[in-house]
Amino acid sequence: MTSFTVDYEGASAMPSPNHGERVNGCGPDILVLHYTGMPDDDQALSWLCNERSQVSCHYFVHQDGQVLQLVPEARRAWHAGKSFWAGETDVNSRSIGIEIANAGHPGGLPAFPEAQIAAVVELCRNCVDRWSIAPERVLAHSDVAPIRKVDPGENFPWDELHRQGVGHWVEPAPVGGGRFFQRGESGQPVEALQSMLSLYGYDVDVTGEFCDRTKGAVEAFQRHFRPARVDGIADISTIDTLHRLLSSLSKYNPG
Structure with missing residues (x-):
């Protein structure tokens, strides 16, 4: 695929060859957010567009807020890998994947710039509105692939996305004392x-x-x-x- 018409008018097309058919004609009802986890944003983008990598996403959001679309939403981008959510084991066929340029845990969890988060919010709102994606199905890569993945990380402002109408959220209870359960316990x-x-x-x-x-x-x-x-x-x-x-x-x- 050399060119395509973008699904989100705020994006520019930068085609990746890494995609396929959505299984059983599924339409996306999950939105998965990632960080790139690489120190060089352009290098991360190049990797997502390299046939040898066998990875891709639908959208890539630069730190300055520029949005690129790599794969048409009708196609199955290769972003979630081995994953699971609510009984679904082929999350790629059911989702739109958004890569957010950020060095992540390997880079010391740098903050996400305001311009970038504003762009992510607008992109997410557009996707969930067009595809009627439920708030509780706006997820982290770490949600659908625990242990294996940790992105977009604990510094990602899920609370801000929720204030802007994206995702499911309640104010977390304060960390304190009391009874707890941990590995090795049962009952x-x-x-x-x-x-x-x-x-x-x-x-x-x-x-x-x-x-x-x-x-x-x-x-x-x-x-x-x-x-x-x-x-x-x-x-x-x-x-x-x-x-x-x-x-x-x-x-x-x-x-």
């Missing part, structure tokens, strides 16, 4: 935690055993929704924040 409270994580969408088996997979899901949840402390320990703050998020969804609390 009904752990089973209840796993049930809540699974109901929200995370890839967690409800076994009652606080295993590495459960710890990874807790870390991913904290990174997105309780970023003040990301340690994989299910403390009162984490559990309360998760419960209030679920309670705000009709599927959990239809009344």
Whole structure:
């Protein structure tokens, strides 16, 4: 593909060869946000457009707010990798992927510039409006691939996106003391935690055993929704924040 008409009028086309058909004709109902995790933004962009990389995304947002579209939204970009959300194992077929130029954890978690976040907000709002993507399906790469991925990181301003009408959010409960659950523990409270994580969408088996997979899901949840402390320990703050998020969804609390 050498050229295409952009889906978002605020973007310029820069075609990547790395894409395919969406499986079973799926349309996107998930939005996945990434950071590039590389110190050089142009190098990251070049890699996403290099056939040898076998990776891509639909949109790339520069630090100055410039938006490029690499893959048409009708096509399946290769951005999420091995991933899972709410029973879906082919997240690429169900999603739009947005790469945000930021050095991320390897670069010491630099702040996202205001111009860049403003551009991300406008792009996300446009995508969710056109595709009717539910707020709780605006996700981090780390949400759909816990343990394996940590982007866009705990410094990403999910609260600001929510204030601008993008994504699902409640004010996280303050970090404090009290009972907590961690790797190696077992019992009904752990089973209840796993049930809540699974109901929200995370890839967690409800076994009652606080295993590495459960710890990874807790870390991913904290990174997105309780970023003040990301340690994989299910403390009162984490559990309360998760419960209030679920309670705000009709599927959990239809009344």
